[in-house]
Amino acid sequence: MKMLNAAIIGGGAIHTCHVNALRQMPGVTLRALVDIDSERGLKLAMAYQCRFYQDYREMLLDSEIDVVHICTPHFEHKRMILAALAAGKQVFCEKPVGMNGGEIAEIAMAAQNAPGLLGVCYQNRLNPTSQRIRRELAEGDHGRMLSIKAVLTWSRSGAYYTQSPWRGRFATEGGSLLINQAIHTLDLMQWFAGGVTRLKGVVDSGELADVTQAEDSAMATLHFTNGARGLFYASNCHTTDSPLLLEIHCENATLQLFDNALWRIKNGERIKLVSDASPNGAAKSYWGLGHQHAIGDFYAALTDPDKADYTDIREAGKSLTLVEAIYRSSQMRQWIEINQQ
Ligand SMILES: NC(=O)c1ccc[n+]([C@@H]2O[C@H](COP(=O)([O-])OP(=O)(O)OC[C@H]3O[C@@H](n4cnc5c(N)ncnc54)[C@H](O)[C@@H]3O)[C@@H](O)[C@H]2O)c1
Incomplete structure (x- = not known):
């Protein structure tokens, strides 16, 4: 198996999920940590026993680096992806891949x-x-999907925004709640239903209005390509990070995601199908537990192209399209046509 060397750009909150995932992967070494904050970056590089770069462009000149992980503020993603690809590197970027449709196209x-x-x-x-859920929908004989309801209520403090001031601003984050936290929920909704044709949404700011320039709460009605309806509500103003509540109502069954477990209600019976409980509690549960799998799938594609099963730019663009459409709909107070497949 080919040995691969990785570099992580950005040593903030999410980067430990990448470090932990890389540590589990045979044949992969964390070779460099890049952070514009040299005090933080040097400390981390010493702990990981890897090289430190303050400027990611210098790291890109390092011919020993094969894979670049981008864990930086959103406004940095596009230029870092373009530079890393141009340097011949493999790139694994945190969501959102860019801040808007124009960046996605580039x-x-x-x-x-x-x-x-x-x-x-x-x-x-x-x-x-x-x-x-995907398997149930494909093979479960549950009849036509009628609707998906999703409710995401998390807690983000003022300190969350003041500690990383790029957060909560259109110029640096591309928005706030929708593009950072709720983008995962919108992605799952469109992924389960197979795309969105149109939506109408509203964003607003209440509890966090003093610390963010963008929304802290949002809701939307979606029409999916398969004919089903979607109801979406999200807020960062709760006092705890509640697990995502999601319900898929089909003609013959209802699937419920509740407290990180999936239930199926069918023929008068409510059965627990599977749960997301962490075996080791390594990651914050509200981020999901899939970093290791997502990163593993990407590296599998690098060593064996036949195993290519990762979220590419086309797939990543779908949820960002929904985020942008909700912002636009809220501004214009009207339905936005999307026509995703
Ligand atoms: N997948 C998930 O569930 C998930 C969860 C949290 C965050 N994220 C994403 O991870 C990314 C980072 O978020 P975070 O919360 O870790 O941010 P953060 O503010 O905690 O950390 C960002 C780090 O990047 C560094 N940085 C900033 N500009 C840089 C530059 N030009 N060069 C090198 N380093 C630079 C900062 O010094 C900081 O250490 C975002 O895209 C965010 O949306 C994803």
């Missing part, structure tokens, strides 16, 4: 012409409950 063009692959981290697709 990145897609670069990815198409680059020798390296670009994968995006949508780890919640790999949760056992998500995988089982």
Whole structure:
């Protein structure tokens, strides 16, 4: 098996999920940590016994680096992806891959012409409950899907925004709740139903209005390509990080995601199918437990192209399209046509 060397750009909150995943992978070494904050970066590089770079462009000149993980603020994603692909690296980027449709188009063009692959981290697709929902919908004989309801209520403090001031601003985050937290929920909804044709949404800011320039709460009605309806509500103003509540109502059955477990209600019976409980409690449960799987799938594709099963730029663009459409709908107070397949 080919040995691969990785570098992580950005040593903030999410990077430990990448470090932990890389540690579990035979044949993969964390070779470099990059952070613009040299004090933080040096400390981490010493702990990981790897090289430290303050400037990611210097790291890209390091011919020993094969794979670049991007764990930086959203406004940095596009230029870092383009530079890493141009340097011939493989790239695994945290969501969202860019901040808007224009950036996605530019990145897609670069990815198409680059020798390296670009994968995006949508780890919640790999949760056992998500995988089982897809299987139930494909093979479960549950009849036509009628609707999907999703409720995401998390807690983000003022300190969360002041500690990383890029958060909560259109210029640096591309929005707030929708593009950072709820993008996973929108992605799952469209993934389960197979795309969105139109939506109408509203964003607003209440409890966190003093610390964010963008929304802290949002709701939307969606029409899916398969004819089903979607109801979506999300907020960062709860006082705890509640597990995602999701319900899929089909003609002959209802699937319920409740407290990280998937239930099926059919023929008068409510049966627990599978749960996402962490075996080791390694990651914050609300991030989902799939980083290791998502990163593992991407590396599998690098060593064996026949195993290519990761979220690529096309897939990653779908949820971002929904995020943008909700912002636009809220501004214009009207339905937005999307026509996703
Ligand atoms: N997949 C998930 O569930 C999940 C969860 C949390 C965060 N994320 C994503 O991870 C990314 C990072 O979020 P975070 O919460 O870890 O952010 P953070 O603010 O905690 O950390 C960002 C780090 O990047 C560094 N940085 C900033 N600009 C840089 C530059 N030009 N060069 C090198 N380093 C730079 C900062 O110094 C900081 O250490 C975002 O895209 C976010 O949406 C994903």
